[in-house]
Amino acid sequence: MALLDLSDVTVSIGVLTPLDRIAFSIEAGEIVGVVGESGSGKSLTAMAVMGLLPLIGGRITSGAVRFADVELNRLPERDYRALRGRRIALISQNPMTSLDPIRRVGEQIDQVSMMHLGLGAERARLRSVDMMRQLRIPEADVVHGNYPHQLSGGMKQRIVIAMALAADPELIVADEPTTALDVTIQAQIIQIMVEMARRKNVALMLITHDMGVVAQACDRVVVLYAGRVAETGSVERIFAAPRHPYTKSLIGCIPVEGLPPGGLKGIDGVVPGVANYPTGCRFHPRCSLAQDRCKIEAPLLRALEEGAAACHLAGDPP
Amino acid sequence: MSAPLVSMRGLGRTFVSRKGLFGAHRSMRAVDDVTLDIPAGKVTGVVGESGCGKSTLARLALRLIEASSGSVTFDGTDIGSLEPAAMRQIRRRMQMVFQDPYSSLDPRYSIADCLLEPFAIQGLMPPARQRAAQVDDLLDMVGLARSVASSFPHQLSGGQKQRVGIARALALKPQFLVLDEPTASLDVSIQAQIIELLERFRDDFGLTYLFISHDLGLVRYFCDQIVVMYLGRIVEVMDRPDATPRHPYSRALLNSTFAPDPAKRRVVTPMAGEIPSPFALPPGCAFAARCPQASALCKAERPTLAESTAGGRIACHHPQD
Numbered sequence: 217m218a219l220l221d222l223s224d225v226t227v228s229i230g231v232l233t234p235l236d237r238i239a240f241s242i243e244a245g246e247i248v249g250v251v252g253e254s255g256s257g258k259s260l261t262a263m264a265v266m267g268l269l270p271l272i273g274g275r276i277t278s279g280a281v282r283f284a285d286v287e288l289n290r291l292p293e294r295d296y297r298a299l300r301g302r303r304i305a306l307i308s309q310n311p312m313t314s315l316d317p318i319r320r321v322g323e324q325i326d327q328v329s330m331m332h333l334g335l336g337a338e339r340a341r342l343r344s345v346d347m348m349r350q351l352r353i354p355e356a357d358v359v360h361g362n363y364p365h366q367l368s369g370g371m372k373q374r375i376v377i378a379m380a381l382a383a384d385p386e387l388i389v390a391d392e393p394t395t396a397l398d399v400t401i402q403a404q405i406i407q408i409m410v411e412m413a414r415r416k417n418v419a420l421m422l423i424t425h426d427m428g429v430v431a432q433a434c435d436r437v438v439v440l441y442a443g444r445v446a447e448t449g450s451v452e453r454i455f456a457a458p459r460h461p462y463t464k465s466l467i468g469c470i471p472v473e474g475l476p477p478g479g480l481k482g483i484d485g486v487v488p489g490v491a492n493y494p495t496g497c498r499f500h501p502r503c504s505l506a507q508d509r510c511k512i513e514a515p516l517l518r519a520l521e522e523g524a525a526a527c528h529l530a531g532d533p534p
Numbered sequence: 535m536s537a538p539l540v541s542m543r544g545l546g547r548t549f550v551s552r553k554g555l556f557g558a559h560r561s562m563r564a565v566d567d568v569t570l571d572i573p574a575g576k577v578t579g580v581v582g583e584s585g586c587g588k589s590t591l592a593r594l595a596l597r598l599i600e601a602s603s604g605s606v607t608f609d610g611t612d613i614g615s616l617e618p619a620a621m622r623q624i625r626r627r628m629q630m631v632f633q634d635p636y637s638s639l640d641p642r643y644s645i646a647d648c649l650l651e652p653f654a655i656q657g658l659m660p661p662a663r664q665r666a667a668q669v670d671d672l673l674d675m676v677g678l679a680r681s682v683a684s685s686f687p688h689q690l691s692g693g694q695k696q697r698v699g700i701a702r703a704l705a706l707k708p709q710f711l712v713l714d715e716p717t718a719s720l721d722v723s724i725q726a727q728i729i730e731l732l733e734r735f736r737d738d739f740g741l742t743y744l745f746i747s748h749d750l751g752l753v754r755y756f757c758d759q760i761v762v763m764y765l766g767r768i769v770e771v772m773d774r775p776d777a778t779p780r781h782p783y784s785r786a787l788l789n790s791t792f793a794p795d796p797a798k799r800r801v802v803t804p805m806a807g808e809i810p811s812p813f814a815l816p817p818g819c820a821f822a823a824r825c826p827q828a829s830a831l832c833k834a835e836r837p838t839l840a841e842s843t844a845g846g847r848i849a850c851h852h853p854q855d
Contacts, residue, residue, distance in 0.1 A: 253721045254691075254692075254721050352804060369584075398584050399790045400583055400786060400787060400805065401583075402790070403789070403790035403792070403802040404790075404802055404804045404805075406792075406802075407801070407802045425723075426722055428791065431792060431793065431794045431795055431798075431799070432792040432800070451796045452796055455794060455795055465723070468726070469722040469725065470722060470751075471752050471755035472795070473793065477733065478733060480756075481726060481730070482724065482728070482729070483726070486724075
């Protein structure tokens with residue numbers, strides 16, 4: 217049984233339906249990339265898993281989110297609280313929004329294991345410092361007593377990762393954890409997250425818009441477009457033979473070694489807003505292969521030999 | 535390479551700050567002794583991490599801030615000695631696209647007003663009946679719908695705003711464009727669109743670019759000449775985009791970019807040590823504390839930027855081959 221399973225999850229905010237029948241699953245210890253441009257519904261998917269939709273006036277109107285043996289979309293808020301931080305942890309994009317600026321960073325990590333694992337102050341401290349060492353934070357016992365403003369962006373994000381790992385969760389949802397960082401620091405943070413996920417057998421839902429990060433870190437990929445799943449599959453298959461034109465375009469946005477001048481191709485147009493989703497396949501106005509059928513009939517997510525794609529043309533060989 | 539449009543000679547800028555209200559003054563050299571020629575019609579890329587001085591260099595190139603030492607020559611004119619009126623005159627020919635399209639557009643200006651502002655500043659405002667056509671031309675050029683003219687910045691997406699920023703920079707038909715991380719806050723799909731647009735303008739108008747970025751992968755694709763900076767100084771100049779970097783720092787930057795191919799996964803060797811404080815740089819090579827090749831010589835003596843055997847220039851006691 218999958219650790220996390222979303223089956224046809226539809227999310228509404230007022231009269232709008234920003235997520236439409238989202239379906240994918242994550243196995244224990246698996247690293248799954250959730251990719252798409254801004255406005256594809258990546259962060260909302262994360263919020264649906266974390267049970268944070270009520271904060272923005274949203275709710276799951278149909279479908280189910282299952283985590284191990286718990287049906288999350290029916291869970292009372294009190295039980296959700298016991299789960300969040302303990303069994304499912306969140307790493308957000310900007311480390312500054314996750315850290316309390318007036319408390320020492322070490323105490324903020326200690327608090328997680330004291331609250332969720334019932335450890336005493338001293339044992340929690342030792343555990344935090346050990347975790348910080350594993351995340352290659354130099355002079356971990358000194359940094360433990362520092363305040364957030366004394367640390368660099370990359371170091372702060374490591375502290376947030378330490379907080380996420382502190383209660384030994386089974387799943388970490390990381391929402392663009394490296395977007396705000398320099399490329400050298402991004403590379404280190406991605407590497408550290410992958411190492412820790414493997415070592416501790418933690419499943420990772422890695423949200424990003426960068427196909428380079430996906431190729432480097434993930435086992436499987438879920439491509440979202442305008443609130444629907446466009447394609448899912450193993451990282452090897454997705455990059456070797458993408459079956460949805462959107463997946464292919466996203467990969468083409470990364471400059472590769474030896475790409476001739478003029479070879480970099482952006483995706484024309486922008487992701488439509490939730491109030492203006494086009495009829496049929498939502499990608500058809502930006503798709504170079506679109507046919508009349510694509511404008512009228514929304515393609516269903518259909519299984520391929522490996523993974524699944526929602527494209528009328530995906531049945532044909534790539 | 536073609537003749538330089540812009541030449542920097544021994545360019546430097548020192549910032550002075552004070553630690554606390556009564557603390558001692560201390561200074562940092564944000565840009566130190568930069569000598570660089572920017573060839574006409576080519577793209578010169580400057581890469582480095584946050585705090586390496588690349589944005590300060592961009593501002594010095596246009597004299598948006600004054601240099602503490604050295605000179606910038608634009609098309610044969612030393613711009614450091616120009617009077618304000620003459621400076622304004624020459625600024626028509628050099629423009630900048632800023633990193634953050636959210637804060638570089640005035641929220642109270644419509645897009646049309648924003649695109650006409652450069653003309654107003656330069657005293658070149660077209661007659662009222664031609665203004666709409668001028669705005670339409672600029673919007674067409676950057677691929678925005680003409681209806682955008684009456685919108686305000688908050689109604690546009692990040693990518694659309696950056697197109698407005700580029701249209702505004704091109705309004706006066708400049709020769710030289712400084713691009714300060716124009717795609718850093720955008721999705722990769724939009725980043726690729728913007729690069730496509732910039733490639734077209736380079737080819738159509740023969741523009742010269744100084745392109746600032748922290749992404750060596752992107753710079754290697756887009757640029758003809760690559761300058762790597764570390765803590766205010768140039769550590770390596772590569773005169774071909776496909777040259778193999780020889781400086782250990784350039785190599786580390788390259789090692790940090792991920793190819794969109796799971797078969798090319800890399801093990802990132804984390805750089806040991808921390809970036810030294812720019813207020814207290816070590817006497818030797820500034821990168822020595824993080825460098826796997828560092829020797830006693832590196833800690834004692836700063837390497838000078840010298841011609842590299844592989845073309846370009848390098849400042850390293852132990853260049854890699």
